[in-house]
Amino acid sequence: MARLNEEGQWIVLMGLLVAVALFFLALIVNQSALVGQTTSEAVLEFPKNDIRDLRSAIFDYIDAECNEEVEQDIIAISLERKNAVVSFSVGGPQDVQGHKMHPVSIHYNNGVTAYNETTHY
Amino acid sequence: MVNDAGQLYTMEGIAAGLIMILTAYIVVSTTSIYTTGDTHIPDMQLEQLGSDVLAMMDTPDSNGGENQLVEFVQNNSSTEFAETFLRYCNAKTDGTRDNLHMSASVTYRENSEIKERPLVAVAPDETWTGRESAVRVTRWVQLDENASRRDDPYGPRARAVLVEVLLWRA
Amino acid sequence: MIANDRAVSEAIGFILILGLVLTGIGLVTLYGYPVLVKEQSSTDVKNMERAMIVIQNDMKSLCFKNVPYKESTLQVSGGTLEVIPGGEEGAKSEFVISNSEGEVNSEFHPGALVYRSDRSTEVIALENGAVITRQEGSAGSAMLAEPRWFYDGPTKTFVIYIMNVTADERMAKSGMATVRMKRLATSPIPPIENPGTVKVMYNSPSDDHSVAWKNYLTSPMVGMRKASSPLDTYEISDVDKLVIKEYTIEILSI
Numbered sequence: 001m002a003r004l005n006e007e008g009q010w011i012v013l014m015g016l017l018v019a020v021a022l023f024f025l026a027l028i029v030n031q032s033a034l035v036g037q038t039t040s041e042a043v044l045e046f047p048k049n050d051i052r053d054l055r056s057a058i059f060d061y062i063d064a065e066c067n068e069e070v071e072q073d074i075i076a077i078s079l080e081r082k083n084a085v086v087s088f089s090v091g092g093p094q095d096v097q098g099h100k101m102h103p104v105s106i107h108y109n110n111g112v113t114a115y116n117e118t119t120h121y
Numbered sequence: 122m123v124n125d126a127g128q129l130y131t132m133e134g135i136a137a138g139l140i141m142i143l144t145a146y147i148v149v150s151t152t153s154i155y156t157t158g159d160t161h162i163p164d165m166q167l168e169q170l171g172s173d174v175l176a177m178m179d180t181p182d183s184n185g186g187e188n189q190l191v192e193f194v195q196n197n198s199s200t201e202f203a204e205t206f207l208r209y210c211n212a213k214t215d216g217t218r219d220n221l222h223m224s225a226s227v228t229y230r231e232n233s234e235i236k237e238r239p240l241v242a243v244a245p246d247e248t249w250t251g252r253e254s255a256v257r258v259t260r261w262v263q264l265d266e267n268a269s270r271r272d273d274p275y276g277p278r279a280r281a282v283l284v285e286v287l288l289w290r291a
Numbered sequence: 292m293i294a295n296d297r298a299v300s301e302a303i304g305f306i307l308i309l310g311l312v313l314t315g316i317g318l319v320t321l322y323g324y325p326v327l328v329k330e331q332s333s334t335d336v337k338n339m340e341r342a343m344i345v346i347q348n349d350m351k352s353l354c355f356k357n358v359p360y361k362e363s364t365l366q367v368s369g370g371t372l373e374v375i376p377g378g379e380e381g382a383k384s385e386f387v388i389s390n391s392e393g394e395v396n397s398e399f400h401p402g403a404l405v406y407r408s409d410r411s412t413e414v415i416a417l418e419n420g421a422v423i424t425r426q427e428g429s430a431g432s433a434m435l436a437e438p439r440w441f442y443d444g445p446t447k448t449f450v451i452y453i454m455n456v457t458a459d460e461r462m463a464k465s466g467m468a469t470v471r472m473k474r475l476a477t478s479p480i481p482p483i484e485n486p487g488t489v490k491v492m493y494n495s496p497s498d499d500h501s502v503a504w505k506n507y508l509t510s511p512m513v514g515m516r517k518a519s520s521p522l523d524t525y526e527i528s529d530v531d532k533l534v535i536k537e538y539t540i541e542i543l544s545i
Contacts, residue, residue: 026327044168056179057263070279072230077235081283081357083536085450109445
């Protein structure tokens with residue numbers, strides 16, 4: 001007559017433990033699904049190059065003796081093509097450590113990133 | 122010696138293996154997801170590359186030297202613009218060429234209207250299908266007041282125009 | 292004949308073990324499996340929330356970066372993704388923008404991309420550049436990713452973006468989907484100087500995202516206030532320049 005074999009019960013126990021562990025692992029993996037903007041999307045959205053380019057455009061504008069029309073160009077095209085509100089003002093030359101420099105204040109806002117700078121050029 | 126002892130163990134092993142694989146499959150399939158993930162990484166790289174190339178073209182080789190980008194826009198030199206731009210951005214460190222394509226336009230203001238003028242046509246090399254994952258990079262260009270040599274539509278006054286380049290990998 | 296009770300304890304032991312096994316199976320079926328199913332549907336919803344944000348970013352590229360075409364592949368599982376084209380008919384929600392002197396642009400019907408979960412009540416919508424989540428049948432809603440309206444204090448400029456979604460027909464999809472989008476040319480709306488007080492009314496007859504839009508429009512970035520009347524109207528005063536940008540995105544296929 002076949003008897004119930006009581007050996008190897010630890011194998012069954014281990015199987016049970018592994019099953020329970022897998023179940024909880026599954027729950028944890030589930031919790032790890034992140035929702036939100038990815039890094040590359042955030043990088044794409046951040047207007048680093050736009051701001052740097054705007055600064056150099058404003059410095060070029062100062063070099064070209066602050067043409068009123070050029071200022072209008074920059075403000076209008078920024079709003080139309082880059083969706084950014086831009087304003088800047090340039091003061092008369094001041095003496096800064098022996099150099100004649102213009103005080104410049106730059107304001108940039110595209111709804112996500114706002115940038116304000118006061119500098120001398 | 123081959124005999125038929127232990128056949129039950131073999132079957133048991135196979136059954137156990139199947140059960141384990143099945144369990145793993147159920148667990149993985151219920152929890153794993155197909156994420157769209159970082160689909161924007163190539164876009165980000167391409168945009169940075171394009172911006173850098175435009176910055177290079179906007180920088181004179183020597184102090185007081187000529188600025189390539191301004192010259193191209195001023196003279197409306199579309200072929201030279203495309204050639205220079207693609208030469209810079211297709212250069213790879215191992216000497217081979219990358220497969221990038223571009224088109225460009227210039228945005229300028231005429232009184233209260235914003236107008237766009239093509240600088241490099243969309244499909245000079247017949248690769249544009251309209252379904253490319255393209256990025257756009259821009260650069261401000263300042264044109265000096267110079268009535269004599271202007272054969273462009275921008276007029277004689279000093280102005281700031283925006284060069285927009287559409288860049289894609291074929 | 293003498294009754295033999297030699298195997299009795301073994302039989303009892305067998306019955307006990309079988310009982311334990313059956314109880315175990317019962318418990319797993321009763322509690323374990325529903326947990327797994329719930330987790331799966333919550334994963335599907337999370338996955339879709341993420342996919343919607345990816346599509347929203349593609350739309351941002353189309354509109355704000357002037358890229359002509361974008362596509363992205365995503366897995367729509369545990370529900371269906373539906374395109375509701377904007378325009379006068381069929382579109383559910385509308386935005387009415389007006390200034391102190393009357394109506395600037397009477398109505399925008401932006402359309403939407405909507406995901407409905409099969410197993411849960413969650414609904415995710417991409418409406419006018421915002422990713423909004425809500426529970427079917429209950430009143431609340433929340434914004435997962437915001438659009439880009441803003442009021443710029445120093446220049447007193449108020450910028451409104453309208454992103455219309457159009458398609459030749461209503462489309463729906465489950466499983467692997469590739470969302471192909473193209474920007475259509477729209478005639479620009481010239482900036483309006485000195486509009487005084489700008490009013491925005493959000494009107495949504497059936498799909499109710501009014502709580503999400505209320506929280507967004509009254510947030511510090513936009514800085515509007517709830518107007519006294521009519522319902523779901525928000526206003527902002529001290530505006531020197533009102534900029535309305537309207538974009539139209541055609542969904543070629545999903």
